[in-house]
Amino acid sequence: MEWGTLVATLGGGLIAIAGTVLADRLRTRQEHRRGLQARRRDVYTEFIAAAGAAHTELRRLAQNPAGAGDLEEASRAALTDARIYEVRERLFIDASARVAGTGQAMFERLRALRKAVAAGAGISAPAFHDVYHPYLDAVWAYREAVRDELEGRVLAPADFGWAAWDGRERCPHCADRGTDTAAGQR
Numbered sequence: 001m002e003w004g005t006l007v008a009t010l011g012g013g014l015i016a017i018a019g020t021v022l023a024d025r026l027r028t029r030q031e032h033r034r035g036l037q038a039r040r041r042d043v044y045t046e047f048i049a050a051a052g053a054a055h056t057e058l059r060r061l062a063q064n065p066a067g068a069g070d071l072e073e074a075s076r077a078a079l080t081d082a083r084i085y086e087v088r089e090r091l092f093i094d095a096s097a098r099v100a101g102t103g104q105a106m107f108e109r110l111r112a113l114r115k116a117v118a119a120g121a122g123i124s125a126p127a128f129h130d131v132y133h134p135y136l137d138a139v140w141a142y143r144e145a146v147r148d149e150l151e152g153r154v155l156a157p158a159d160f161g162w163a164a165w166d167g168r169e170r171c172p173h174c175a176d177r178g179t180d181t182a183a184g185q186r
Contacts, residue, residue, distance in 0.1 A: 039094045040094050041150060043091050044146045047084075047090075057081070057082065058075060058078050063123045065120055065122055075117045079110070079114060099145045109135035113128075116131045129168075134166065136165060137164070140155075141165070
């Protein structure tokens with residue numbers, strides 16, 4: 001047997017094995033990236049939905065504070081029942097740093113809204129709107145961060161015909177107070 005043939009055969013076999021291992025590693029990485037992207041999309045959506053459910057309940061409590069009984073307990077239950085705490089933990093595990101940061105900022109604004117409602121701020125009270133509009137601004141900042149990460153396309157208030165995300169310009173309560181809409185712009 002010739003040594004040249006044996007070396008060429010072994011060399012070809014090693015190249016084939018190395019190519020197969022490399023292709024398998026690349027496929028595994030790609031599947032991991034797709035899985036992470038899918039998990040992120042799910043938790044990003046779940047987080048905004050949980051915040052929306054809590055927000056809806058807080059607005060309901062602010063519209064009829066007398067019907068709620070203990071506003072402190074009811075406002076806390078609004079966040080707990082919406083599962084915002086649980087989903088927030090999942091957000092911290094799977095989210096990118098930017099989305100986790102904007103999600104935390106939105107969560108803090110939601111908690112400020114909860115505290116105002118717990119203190120008895122009604123839907124038309126200045127105390128409600130002082131925390132409500134920054135919350136809306138934080139919601140849109142979160143949406144922008146998610147869209148930028150997942151799709152590379154962000155929205156602007158002008159896409160909706162608005163001057164700012166915080167909604168003050170469209171709020172009849174804030175318009176009556178003469179609130180400066182420029183204060184809420186980012």
